[in-house]
Amino acid sequence: MEIFTLAFMQRAIVVAIFISIITPLIGNIIVLKRLSAIGDALSHSCLAGVAVGLCFSLSPILTAIIFSMLSAIVIEYIRRAFPNYSELATAIVLSFGVGVAAVFSGFVKNSANFSSFLFGSIVAISNAELYAVIILSVIVTITMLVLYRELLYISFDEEGAELSGVKVKTVNLVFTMLTAVVVSIASRTVGSLVISSLMIIPVACAMLISKSYKQNIVLSVIFALLFTVSGLILTAFKDLKPGGTIVLIGIGVFLVTAALSRKQR
C-alpha cells in the first residue's frame, strides 16, 4: 500500500476521480444525441491540430484546442443537417482529423516531437495539469447543473424544446464547446483512449439498470469511478498499462452487468 503515498499516484487518483465525474456527465447527453464516437472524433482532430501547429510553428497545444472546437461545431452542424443519421457527423470529422494529421505529419520534420505532444498518461501528471483538470471539472459541473433542464429537454426532443422557448442553438453551442475543451485537455493529460471510452462505457452500463434519467447520471458516475480507481489499484500491483486496463475493466463490467440485467428480466 506504500505506493499510494507517492505523489504521482495521489495525483493520478485525484485526476481519476475528477475525470470520472465530468466525462459521464457530458457522456449522458452525448449518448442521447447519438454522438457516441465524438470523443474519438475530437481527439483525432486534436491530432490534426498538433500536426498543423508543428508545421506552421504555432503552439501545438493551442492549435489542438482550436481544431477540437472547430470540429465540434462542424459535428453539431452536420448532425442538424442529417437529423436521422447523426452518427455520420462524428464519422466524417474523424476521417477528416486522421487525414489532416497524416498529410501534415509528412511536413513535420521531427515526428518524434509529434508524439510527445499527444502523449497522455494518467500516471504521469504534473501539478499544473492537476490544477487544469480541477478547474475544468468545476466549470463543467457548474455548467451542467445550470443547463440541466435545457440539455435534457433538447436531447430528448429538440423541436419541442425550441417551440417551448429553450435557446437551443446557444445551449448546444455551449455544450459543444465544453465537450471540445474537455476532450482536448483531458486527452493530453490522461490519454485519448481513457477519455473517449469514459464518455460512453459508464453511460452504457448505467442504461442497463437505471430507471430514470437522474438515476442514470448518478450511476454512470459511480461506474466511471469504479473503472478508473480499480484500474489504478490493479495496475499498481500487477504491472499493466493503466489506460488500457481502465478501459478493459469498463468493458468487463459492462458485459457482467448486461448478463445480470438480462437474467433478471
Add this chain to the structure above:
Amino acid sequence: MKKYIFVLCFILSVFILTGCKEEKTSEEKPLIFTGFYALYDFASEIAGDNAQIINMVPAGTEPHDWEPGVKDMAGLNSADMVFYNGMGMESWIDKVSGSLEGTDARFVKVSEGVKINDDSDPHIWLDPENVKIMCGNILSALCEADPTHREEYTDNYNSYMAELDELDNAFLSELEPYKGSSIVVSHSAYGYLCNAYGLVQESLDGASADSEPSPERMSELVDIIKNSNIKYIFCEELASQKAANTLAEETGAQLLYLNAFEGLTEEEISRGDNYITIMYSNLENIKKALI
C-alpha cells in the same frame, strides 16, 4: 438497485485484494533509469557493478511509442538519476519529469554537448565520436552522484573510449574506398553515421519508423537504385518492412538489416550483443551493400 451496488463493491474488493506484494531494493548503489537500450548499454559500460541500472523501455519495443506503467513510475520515483537522450527520442520524458517534480530523481540529458547536424534526427549515437561525448556526460553524472567510486568509473570510461576509438577507426579505414556512395534505408536514422564516414543516406521516409512513404519518393528511390546499381536496401527488425519490400520487388534489390540500436530484442541481448558488436555487424552489412 441494491443488488447491483453489492455486485460492484464485490468486484472492486476483488481488485483491491489481488496481489499485495511489495519489493524493496536495499542496496546503497545509485539507482539509475535509462530512456532506452543504447543509454542503458553506455551507462552499464561505465558504471560496471557499482550502480543499479534499469532500462525503462523493454527489449524489442520502439522507444518512440512507449508509455510508463505504475511500476515504472514508482521506480522512477525512487531513482537517483534518469539518463535520457532528448531530441524527441523519449516522447514521454516531459510529462514524466513534470509528474516527478519534488522527488530526488535528477534528469540528465546525455546528448548535451553533441554537435547537432539535423535536429529532426535524434539518432546521434550512430557516430562513435558522439558516443564518446555522451559517455563523458554519463561519467560526470556518475562521479557526482557517487564520488567514492570515481576511480572505477574513470577506468571503465577510459577502456570503453579505447574500444570506441577502435570501432571508429575500423569504420574510417574500411569505408574509406566508398566515400560518396549512397545507401538506401527504410528509416532515416543513419544521418550521423553517414555524415561521419562520408556516405549519403537515401531514405524512404522521415526519421520516424512508421510513416507512409509517398509514391513520388518511391519512384525517386527506384531511379536511384537502378541508376547507381544499388543491390541492397536496409531495413530494421523493429519496424515494418512493407515499403522496403515493395521497393525491393520493384528493383530486384535485396533486403539487409541495419540496426539503429534503439532497442535490442531479448534474443540479441541473451546473445551478448551490445553497441560495439551491433556496430561491427552494421559495418559488415554496409560493406556488403557497397561492394
